[in-house]
Structure formats: C-alpha cells, structure tokens
Amino acid sequence: MQWKIYQKHQGKKTDVQDCQWIQKLHSIGLLSGSFLPDLQTEQLRTYCRHRAGLIDLAADTSKKMQKYLRLLNLRLDIIVKDICGLTGLKMIEAICNGETDAQKLASLRNGNCKKSEAEMQKALQSNGRKDYLFALKQEYQMYQNLQNQIKDCDIEIKKLLQDQIDSNNNKKQHYTDPKIHKRVNKNTPKNIDLNLMGYQYFRRSRFVKI
Template identity: 45%
Template structure:
C-alpha cells in the first residue's frame, strides 16, 4: 500500500470507522483502515456478504464512486443497514497520478473520506427516483420517435412526395393520416388531400396536391412502412410512461385515499399551454402544486408544467439540499468557470452538465427568442456582446436562481416586461456616466432640443 503524502500527517481526521469502495462491473473492492483490501463479486448474495463484512468491522460511514448504474443496488442495501453512505463523483478521487488499480482506488477513497475531502453527490428519494426513471425513459422514447420521423420524411422524399415542404409536421394529424392512407394503397392526391385539416385545405390545397404527386417505389413504400410502424410503437411506449407517471403522482399525493386532496389537485386551472410532447397526465399541474406545497414554478418565465415535471424528476422537491443559490447553480454547471493558474486560463476543463442544468439551458434558449420577457432581453444583450453560449448559460443561471428562491424562500416573481428591464439598464448607464463625469471634473447636462 502506498503511504499517504506528508500533508496527511498534519491534517486531522474528521471521520473514524470509514470504508472506501471501488465498484466495477464484475467485482467491488472494499478498503477498511488497518485491514487488507477485500473483494466481492457483484451478485446480490455477494453484496450481502460485503454489507455484513462492513458491519462486522464496526464501519459507520462508507464512500463509493458513482460508476454508471453499478452503485445503485449496493447503495440502497448499505443505506438500509444503517450505514452513512456517501456517493461521490469519481473525478474527486483521481487527482493523484500513478494510483490506478482497483485496490489502490478503494484505499485512496477511504483516506480522502476519513479526512473529509469528498463531497456527497445528490441522490433523490425513492419517490423522485421512480418518477425520474419514467421521465428519462419517456425522453429516450421521444428522441427515438423523432429519429423515425426523419426516416419517414426520407422515404417520402425518395419517392418525391414533398409533404414536408407544405405541411410543417409530417407527424401531425394531417401528415400521419396521409401516410397511413398511402400505406393502405391510396394514391389519388384529391382523396389524400381530403384527409388534411380544413385550414390546410383552405390555404394550401393546390400546393398539397402538387406535393402528393410522387413516384412510388416498392423499396420506398417498405421503408415508409417500417418507419411508420416504429414511430407508432414509440408513441405507445410514451403513453405507457405517462400512465406510470400518473400512478406515481397519485400515489405520492394519496390521490385516491383523500377526497380533499383530490379536490385540491383537480381545482388547479388556467395552466400554461404545453406546445410539444405534452404528457398525458391528468391534473399534472395540480399534482405538482400539491408536492411543492402550493409553490408554482410556472409563474417563472419559460417554465410549463412539463418542464416543471422534468426539473422535479432531476432535483426533487426539497431544494434545501443545496444550502445557497450559488451551490445550486454550481451543481447545475451554470456558474462561471474558475480555471486559472497564474495568468493562464484552462479552457479545456469542461464542467459536467447534469440533466437539470440542460433543462434550464433549453428554457433559456427559448426565452432569448422571446420579444416580451425581460430575461429574453437580458440574454439578447449578452449574446450581442459575448456570444450565444455565454448568453444561454447566464440566462439559465438567472432562471435557476429564481427557481431556487421560489422553492426555498417562497419569493414570488412578477414579469414586468422588456420596457421595465430597459429602463433599469438605462438607469445603470446614467449612474455610471454620472460617476465617470464626476471623477473627471465634468457635469452631465440633459440634452435639450431647441426648436
């Protein structure tokens, strides 16, 4: 075993009876201070033996790396046995060169943990973990379904059926109806046009008729049918995920047991519309309001019930786990980078982006396109100066701060619009000019127009 560096001899241990675990796909390695490293296989029976070994040695707290999904079951088994389990980011334990074996890794984790040099990762409770699993599966199905939409579009284009050029979404009601009829053998453009929505027939009938006059091929129809069936399959998978989210929400809120709770949830009206990929969950807004004790995240710009559900699945309902808004935005990967050494900046060190941070970034991108919201004006102003990447990150950080303040401190947000934001910016400019003029011995005079 490699001895610890000299600095450890001058540092005080913060924890006693500690253990470190290095987890792999086939084996786990356990390091207990003063004992030889033990290894166990990753079968459930071996996990129980590892748990019993730690308890027999009087271990009170354990640190383990967050390696893929290998840690999940072991973490739960150790936590249920009463141990204080710390899930840590693997990057925290790989700062010393030359220590790259499983045995040395678990010993190093144990040493760092005993001296209090590791930070605990966020692990959601069982309720949030279940909803997170369904929501992430749902997102995967949406991405895969989008891929098959592209396949349908490609198959149509290869037969020179130009639906995409005249209908905004070929997977909308009109597009799917046309594709289904084509696969069933219909080739008459007039009959295919009649399947479209009346607004399309009124405004684009002649274009749709031209677009539907294609050159059908056996291979093209086969590819179209494959993509269509795959798209329908993933729509069914998305619906199944929605049902599981519905059940989890109802169970979390005792929806079927308490009539008063059910009335409160169903009374939530006037929710923001969800434009894309809306989950088929009854009273989603009411369920979220009940979980968050009446604090409504949709009062914040850009957040709908769907994006709120996504954030809940990633961060849970108790944001006090991040003691300040700066801790929260840092965990999200939205804080400004601090990678300086001397006069040089390390721009290659890319910060990890959790899914919650990506959600805030996606909302920020849509806000920057908005012409009525103050945060959008802030983002556009920064985009003109520093570029799109920094603007999106800064806007996402502002939104994340508002979200944390709402959920932790209950601070309300009122959208005052772009004019109010521009007035504040002009006031700041005026103060800066006044200060600069005063320092240089000048005096600002308001511009007066003489007719």
C-alpha cells in the same frame, strides 16, 4: 487545491489511490454530496427516463419516415411544419393504405395549415416505388407502437403520482387553478395536469422534467 491533488494523482491510477484521492477531497470539503432518492422518487425517475428514451426513438422513426417520403417524391416536409402533426399523420396513414392521388391526399389537410390544397398537390406526386412504400409502412407502424408505449408510461406516471398524493393529506390540500390558455407540446403527457400534480407532489408549482 483540487487541481494540485489531481496533478499529483495523474499517471498512478489504481483503485487504492482513487479511494485515497476521494477521501482527501472529502476531508477538505471539496467533494459534493450525492442525491439519494427514496423508493417513490426512484420509481418516478425510472418511468420518466424510459419515457424520454421512447420519445428519442420516436423522433428517429419520424426522421426515417421523412426520408422514405422524400424517396417516394412526397415532399410532406415542405408543406407541413411537422410530418407527425395532425395533417402529416393523416396523410402518411393514407399513403400507407395505398392512396396515391395527390388531390385526395391534399384534401386531408387540417384547416390550420398555411399551404393551400393546390400547393400541397404539387408536392404530393408519388413515384409509386413499392420498396420505399414498404419501408415507410414499417416505420409508421413502429412510430404508432412507440406512441402507444409512451401512453402506457403516462398512465403509470399518473398512477404513481396520484397514489402518493392521495396517501398524504398534506399534499392533497394543495391546489392550483388549471391554466386556461396553455401551449401544448406533443411530447407532454396528455391526461395529466402537470401544473397541479407537480404542485401537490412537490409542494411547488414547477414539475420535474418528463
């Protein structure tokens, strides 16, 4: 039925006929309802969407840092799983501060790294190009700035959720034990127990995607 109406409507698109088509779909039960959030949900959605946008920008910046590291002949991408992990960021910071000694850079490795210091040294032989180093510094500063903005978003999200929970006795009474062994995603808010707050806010154990 919906396809026949659509075929009939093709080639005659006007605002009036769009309205008539939508009214027809609604009258025969083919138009699904829309979700109309309350003010608090709208605010939470705004914070979460903005945060997701910042994470996307940080990911793009990470790719650019990797590009300039390669141009500097610093193959950080083959010696660490994530150049924006603990080891990677330590090394990038040192490189941006002017460190070129491969041995000193390799000594910054975290104990969990699979590659040895000797293996890392072979991949960290800088060619000393100042133009690439300048661009790397700019991207690193932008990455750090984005991380600070993401933290600010986390603070606002936590404040909004906590205010709603504290003002509702029904929400406050819900409780779930924290997970002892929990896999941590680097993009997950660090100072929010999403499992607990999601259970309290939505009265179920699954939280909205952030």
